[in-house]
Amino acid sequence: MKRPTILVLGAGYGGLSTVVNLQKLVGTDEADIILVNKNDYHYESTWLHEASAGTLRPDQVRYDIQGVINKSKVQFVKATVEGIDVNTKKVATSAGEYTYDYLVIGLGFEGETFGITGLDKYALSIANVNAARQIRDHIEYQFATWSTEENRDDARLTIVVGGAGFSGIEFLGELGNRIPELCEEYDVPKEKVRVVCVEAAPMVLPGFDPELVEYAVRQLEAKGIEFSIGTPVVEATPEGVKIKKGEEEFEFIKAGTVVWAAGVRGNRLIETSGIENMRARVKVEKDMRAPGFPDVFIVGDCALMINEETNRPYPPTAQIAMQQAVTVAKNIVALMKGENTKEFVPELKGTVCSLGEHDAIGDVMGRKLTGTKASIMKKVIDNRALFMIGGVPLVLKKGKFKL
């Protein structure tokens, strides 16, 4: 009997956790596990706001995949996935075509610009570790250029952040800490720098406790960050963004840097895979399989699951992706043995939103936290993600311990 091939696409929280769980459950001769990923490293997508602001170096937010996989059980292929066809069971990659008995799609999120003119071209996006590094370097380059200009253009020092959701707020928190350092480093008077958060929705951090949100806004405003809420961006240009302030009222914010942190969607490859989807996200079965394709699992940001209590989708978090991965790995093993799959039951431990290195807000097991306590909890969560994939050695290597 031929060993089944388990093909895992993507080494984000979902995909890599699936592999790490599979290699514990599957014996060396029981299956061929193939992991395909664009880079030879995994990056902490929940830490990218820090790399983007420059408060963590890019190498601090990533680690080698080879270091956490069992090479006797898993074959790692560094390649870009170019197409998925679940009807013919073929996956095209830059390293050739692969077929599978079981497929796990963990290809992560993409930014969603909602068709707003110019955003694709003139806004930077916290999409991956390279993009984060580019944002950091872009901001630094603007500061450096300002310092050399004869006729100084202060708008170079304006940073517009589009979106007051989770990523927007976490990025603003880091900027709040980084700007004084940048001013020192580049001889820029702090009052020349402007950081503006622009949000279309009438509120900051929808879904979070209002009291915690108020704390977050107050703390960020104290660091000089301005908020423009209920004012959608209608256009981005090389010079900045145009926002809508009223029925017929618009304002142009001239800015050297525009970072778009509003809205994510699933990976575009899902749309041409043959699987039913909404904005590249798949409403998965309770056992994490794609509807109609019993050999295809979706994990992480591309999976859409409705929380029946709130009737809203679960947020695309690392916590849920890693929990899903455990279920996916177990269910694949169950299918291999001809057993029944199990339902995925998320265990929501809470959410902490960072406001920079020493501050955060959190709703953890029903307790509202702010400040240092929340910040410590955030580091515990970040270290836990490392632990679940790479155990103690990875925590020691890449963990966050500065309190």
Added chain:
Amino acid sequence: MKRPTILVLGAGYGGLSTVVNLQKLVGTDEADIILVNKNDYHYESTWLHEASAGTLRPDQVRYDIQGVINKSKVQFVKATVEGIDVNTKKVATSAGEYTYDYLVIGLGFEGETFGITGLDKYALSIANVNAARQIRDHIEYQFATWSTEENRDDARLTIVVGGAGFSGIEFLGELGNRIPELCEEYDVPKEKVRVVCVEAAPMVLPGFDPELVEYAVRQLEAKGIEFSIGTPVVEATPEGVKIKKGEEEFEFIKAGTVVWAAGVRGNRLIETSGIENMRARVKVEKDMRAPGFPDVFIVGDCALMINEETNRPYPPTAQIAMQQAVTVAKNIVALMKGENTKEFVPELKGTVCSLGEHDAIGDVMGRKLTGTKASIMKKVIDNRALFMIGGVPLVLKKGKFKL
């Protein structure tokens, strides 16, 4: 009797050394010494190639002026000099007008682009500490952008350095060390990076011993640096530079970064000061005074002195500027006392050209040095410049000790 005012313009090697020497020779009540400088720091203009390549941080190549002057004797004014008129004895600055009994002009060099089209606009210049920082950030931003591009433009990773003189070669030496670090940091394959030195003259490092020059070129080529010698840049565009390879033969080098390190001239303010000059440099009298203006001294890069042995001007080095400053300070004191001024006699201790942190070539007291020995000698020279202005404390604070 009114105390004379000694006005010193510029806190580079020449100006700041003049002040430091003056404050030793002049009693508190004997003169008003005013030092005017654009920034509140002095920077080591001979270390800018390191800040430009990113091998030293900008704050490592500069120090506070207040830390080395005696405030009971010297008044420091942070202001930009806007005009000098030696006929009316007036100096206009951004902090108001000053007059003087003795004037010392130590305003340093400016880059010379020889009227080549586009260089002013599209090439970066190692002109000062802010410009150096911009070069570093520009290169890093190109690397970061390349990493995020879907259709990667490898020309982003090409750096053209115009000029194979002292600054060009020292900058190339640092780049040779920095490029592998950048490749590691930005996930760029080393073979994608191109560093090309373009020089109009038919030789590298004119004036240096040919054997040492050969060593330098060999070492830099081993680090992957290409040389295009005898090929003038005829135009710079946003895309790169056009060079002349033969009578009617041209080549366009597409490059994300162009750094112009060929040719310096004196500060433009000299040209409207009323003093006779050539490209803003003043052929000074033997006692360092401007011809026809017995109360005006010129020190450093704006002073032109002919070496009678070689019949060529002395190079604009820190070494000579600081030696001139000693003579200028003594001569001002002599004039105050009604004594005769003394002739400036340069003491040429030799020249060391760095090829990156651990390599250099040097001609020191008649001995040819290469490699580690020359590199150590370079650090000794760099530390000596600190010592002469700020003594042991400054050497301990900013000195180079890593061997």
